[in-house]
Structures are given as structure tokens and as C-alpha cells.
Amino acid sequence: MKDIKVRPFTSGEERVVASIHNAAFKGWIEALGKEYNYRYIKPEDVSAWIKENHAHRESLWIAEVDGKAVGYAHCRLELVHGKRDFNELLFVHTDRDMGQSKIAVIPPYRRLGVAKTLIQKIVEHFEDLGADLVVVVTYSDNNAAEELLRRLGFVHKDFFYYKPYSETKPWRCDTVYAELNLSEPIKHVRLNLDVNVRPAREEDAEDIAGIFRKSAPWSPFGPKASSEQVLSYLKSSDYEIILVAEYKGKVVGVMDFNGNNYRLGIPGVLPEYRKRGIGYTLFYHLLKNIRQKGFSKAIADTGLVLSDAIKMYSRFGFKIVRRQHHWIKILHNNPF
Numbered sequence: 001m002k003d004i005k006v007r008p009f010t011s012g013e014e015r016v017v018a019s020i021h022n023a024a025f026k027g028w029i030e031a032l033g034k035e036y037n038y039r040y041i042k043p044e045d046v047s048a049w050i051k052e053n054h055a056h057r058e059s060l061w062i063a064e065v066d067g068k069a070v071g072y073a074h075c076r077l078e079l080v081h082g083k084r085d086f087n088e089l090l091f092v093h094t095d096r097d098m099g100q101s102k103i104a105v106i107p108p109y110r111r112l113g114v115a116k117t118l119i120q121k122i123v124e125h126f127e128d129l130g131a132d133l134v135v136v137v138t139y140s141d142n143n144a145a146e147e148l149l150r151r152l153g154f155v156h157k158d159f160f161y162y163k164p165y166s167e168t169k170p171w172r173c174d175t176v177y178a179e180l181n182l183s184e185p186i187k188h189v190r191l192n193l194d195v196n197v198r199p200a201r202e203e204d205a206e207d208i209a210g211i212f213r214k215s216a217p218w219s220p221f222g223p224k225a226s227s228e229q230v231l232s233y234l235k236s237s238d239y240e241i242i243l244v245a246e247y248k249g250k251v252v253g254v255m256d257f258n259g260n261n262y263r264l265g266i267p268g269v270l271p272e273y274r275k276r277g278i279g280y281t282l283f284y285h286l287l288k289n290i291r292q293k294g295f296s297k298a299i300a301d302t303g304l305v306l307s308d309a310i311k312m313y314s315r316f317g318f319k320i321v322r323r324q325h326h327w328i329k330i331l332h333n334n335p336f
Contacts, residue, residue, distance in 0.1 A: 002065050002112050006121035009060035009072070014043035016069050017060065021046075024071075024104035030055065035261050035299060036177075036322075049074060051155055063105065063118045070109040073118050074102030077126055090135045103136075103145075115148055123331070132332045140323040154327040173303040174325055176310060178318035180298045182291045187317045189284060192277035196246040197285040200254060204228040204244055207251035208267075215253075215268035241289050245282040253278055255286045257298065264300045283312060 006324040009017065022029070022040045051060045057078070063071035078092055080319035123134055136154060138145045146156070158174045200208065205227040212225035221229045232244060240259030244251045264286070269279045290298055300318060302309045305310045 003067075004112070004114055005064045006118050007062055007064070009062050012070070012249070013062065014046040016062070018043050020069065020072050020104050020106055023106040035263075037261070049061065059122070061118065061122055063114050065109055065112065065114060065173065068152050071103075071105035071118055073122055074106075075122060075126075077129070077131060110144075115145075116152065119148075120153060123329070127331045130332070132330070134329045134331065136325065136327045136329075140325060140326050146325065149327045151158045152329070154329045157326050157328050174323055175188045175301050175302045175303055176320055177299065177322040177324070178310075178313045178320045180287070180300075180313075180316060180318045182295055182297050184317070186208045186284070186287050186291065187315065189280050189315060190277060191281045191284060192247075194247060195281045197243055197282055200234055200242040200244045202231060202234055204251050204254075205234065208234075208244065208254050211252070211254050211270055212267050214270055216266075239265075240293065240295075241286065243282060243286050243289065245278050246272060247276075247278055249318050252266060253282050255282050257290050257295075259293075262295065262297055262299045264298050266300070266302070268309075272281070279308075279314070280312060283316065309310070 018041050025038060028036070029040055032038050046060075050060060058074070058076045060070050061073045061075075063073075078090055103115055103118065105118075119136075123131075126134075134154070136149055138149065140146075150156075209221075209225045209227050209230045212221055212230070213223065218227075221233075233239070238258050238260055239256050242254065242256040245253035247253075252273040254267050256265040256267075258262070258265065266283075269282070287298065300309075300313050301324075302313075
């Protein structure tokens, strides 16, 4: 029987954590790479995890087997504000490196109960501190992780609601990742010939901010996107293409493409201008622009609740390649 111990990370162990990360995620890094935010990391990246996110009460934990560090978990305790507060322990999106839950064990030490012990010990610790629930994210191609969570009493939820927060707005939901092979002809759809599609300009900033506020439920700018934020977005070197749709002289839609990770951004079309083919027309021209610039593929990700976006991707020939799953375990108060 292996002696498994879990303890808090201490300063100076950044190189150890980086080594575990690179060994544990080597397969995903080499197969998926930056397109899905997987990369080899350095000790200074580990330092940045905590430093950049200190407001979220970040925690890094080490798992040892017979005194050797073989795994880690990176999590945070988040306060959810509603009619009353809920403490939520998350192993999700804790840094810019990966969307995969931040639980890692080096290959030679898998299937020995290391990940199980790691999760159990951390959950017990934060339950004692008053955490109400735990959220863990996995991808659909990680069957071992999903089976472990199931055995530990987690339940997969496509999307769910915090009753104190909102009765109608999903707080989290599963995400679909779809890819389009741009070496093949782009499927033609019926276009709205009254729509003028063109590159975004700085003078469009306020109109685009309005689109983000009304049409992008998970806007990077939050629910109150400003012209200043949009100007920074328009000047960002990350975006290879940013197009707007003009309809009857008004900018009513915006979509973009990040050349660094092949990712499509679909803030969308103003609600009052939907169902007129404007979104399909804008998306068609965006794909044509991407292909003309020589990119081999485009990747789209969207929450399951955005059924219209998924329908649009399907019509253009996108193939679903991965799904991101949310797993929930209630500890104290039931917020559902």
C-alpha cells in the first residue's frame, strides 16, 4: 500500500509543479496545443497562477507518494453573491493555461488513488471552511477523470441554476467545441444582400460596445462593455479579423477571429435584428476572410444554452470534437 499524503504548496516548489504539469498533460499539449490552451509551462508560470488571481483565494496543493511529489491540484474558493452567499470550490479556469480542471498526476503514479486522495482531502478542508459546493470541469475525452468524479459522488450537469442568484439565468453550462476544415469549400447559405460586411473601425466602438452589452452573454468586458474597452479590443494584436455587419446604415453585428488559437468570437447580432439572415451573412464572410488569409481551420466554442449558435455552426459544416463537462457536488446548502 502506497503512503499518499496531501499538503499545501509552499513557495519554492514552482519547478516541481511545472514538472508535474508538463508530464501529466504531455499528451494533450502535443495533440491539441495552443488551440485548446495547452502548453508546457515554466516555474514562473506557476508563480503567476497565484499572483494573478490572489483575489479569488487561490490554493495549490501537492500530493506525495512515499515522500515524492507526484501530483497537484489548483483550485479556488469563490464567493457567489445572491439572495445569500455561497462559497464554491472550483477546479476550473484557474489560469490562462488550460480549461481542463487543474488536477494533475504524473503517469507512473496514476490508478494508485492519488487523484482520489487529492480531491477528497481538499474538499474536506474547504468543507470545514464553509464551502457549499464543488465544481469540477473535465473534457469528454478524459473518461478516467469522469469515472473518478462519479465514484466520488459528483453529478454531471449540462447547466444549472443558483436559486438565490437567478431563477432563469444559467450560472454555468457545458461547452461544445467544434472545428471547421477550411481546406474544403465553405458551405453556401442564403445571404441577406441588404447587409454590408466590412472590417471594424475605431469609430464603430460605441456601436460594438452596445452589441457586446446586449448580445454576448459571457462578454470578456462584463455586462457593461464600454467604448474604451472596445477600442482596446479593436487594437489588440490577438485578433486577425474583426468584422461588423451594417444593416440599413446601422452597425448591428460583430464577429471576430483570433489567429493565435484559431478561435472564432461571436458576440453576435443585436436582438432586435435577428431572424433576418444577418448573422449567417456575417459569419459566411468571416469564414471567407479566414480562409483567404491561409488558415487551415477555425474553432468555435459555445455553451449548450446558445442553441442558435450551435445550429449556425452545424449549417456551415462544423464538426463537434470535444465537450467540456461540469461536475457538481453539494456539500452544505443546496442552491438548486
